[in-house]
Amino acid sequence: MILVTGATGNVGAQVVRAVAATGAPVRALSRAGSPEGLPPGAQAAAGDLNRPESVRSALTGVDALFLLPGYGGQRQILADAREAGVRRVVLLSSGSIPGGERTNAVTGYMMESEDAARDSGLAWTFLRPCAFMSNTLEWADQLRKGDVVRAAFPEVRAAVLDPYDIGEVAARVLLAPPGPYDGRALALSGPVALTPADRVRILAEVLGRPLRFEGLTNEEARADFAARMPEAYVDAFFRFYVDGTLDESPVRDTVEKVTGRAPRTFEQWAQEHVHAFDPAA
Ligand SMILES: NC(=O)c1ccc[n+]([C@@H]2O[C@H](COP(=O)([O-])OP(=O)(O)OC[C@H]3O[C@@H](n4cnc5c(N)ncnc54)[C@H](OP(=O)(O)O)[C@@H]3O)[C@@H](O)[C@H]2O)c1
Incomplete structure (x- = not known):
């Protein structure tokens, strides 16, 4: 049995789908524990x-x-997992870890999570993805209301990755059998580095709409972020993308090496996800 946390989220739902597609038994954990939308079995x-x-x-x-x-309970959950006979943990981590600073609030919580998994006594593997394609859903409100996307960090290129x-x-x-992935951190990216304007251009083609991109100034971006996240996270993203402490533009071959096929494109x-941007929705 595989236990997947965050199972209603962008990534967790894809992990549940991919495990279920192999025919292996999978348990999908979320706070509500709703069976809605789960694949058969x-x-x-x-x-x-x-x-x-x-x-x-x-x-x-549970095996893995x-x-x-x-999350606050992670060390106890890992201890309970070991006690229950779980053999392996696959931790969703971050591409900001290599060369990252523990004083950065986002990198810091990711490092703590990796430490907890390393200390757990379970076999561990870390997935260190760059920014997700699904972050584009943050634009859905703007695109349901009009044809202009205003977004932060216009110059930043990222090889965005599909949660799929x-x-x-x-x-x-x-x-996997014990061995090949144990004790390894896998850096994951999508197939090509894109700016926010590139993503808007591709969305325009796919949606068949004349979309336009406008970059927020750093002052505008700071005010926008401050309205929806704690100050420490605002600072973390500014350190990543304004100070340039995180470069998510490198394209990695890990998805292809592990799965045998190229990572999915933003197109x-x-x-x-056309439906998410539909003005009629
Ligand atoms: N976005 C990026 O570019 C990026 C890059 C690198 C790493 N990450 C990491 O990836 C994580 C997952 O991203 P995502 O896009 O899949 O997130 P998401 O779509 O927001 O999903 C979060 C999931 O966690 C569950 N959840 C929230 N609070 C919980 C709690 N207290 N106990 C149990 N489950 C809880 C939610 O389920 P319910 O609400 O139904 O309980 C949901 O299934 C992020 O949180 C971040 O740490 C993100």
């Missing part, structure tokens, strides 16, 4: 990653655990 389980006792029963009979980073491919890689690692992601 997948079990739903309820649990809060900040309350380890609420996750304990979902660990029964896909864990989201940064994280699911494909995670499933292979979760189901493919956009085609599958």
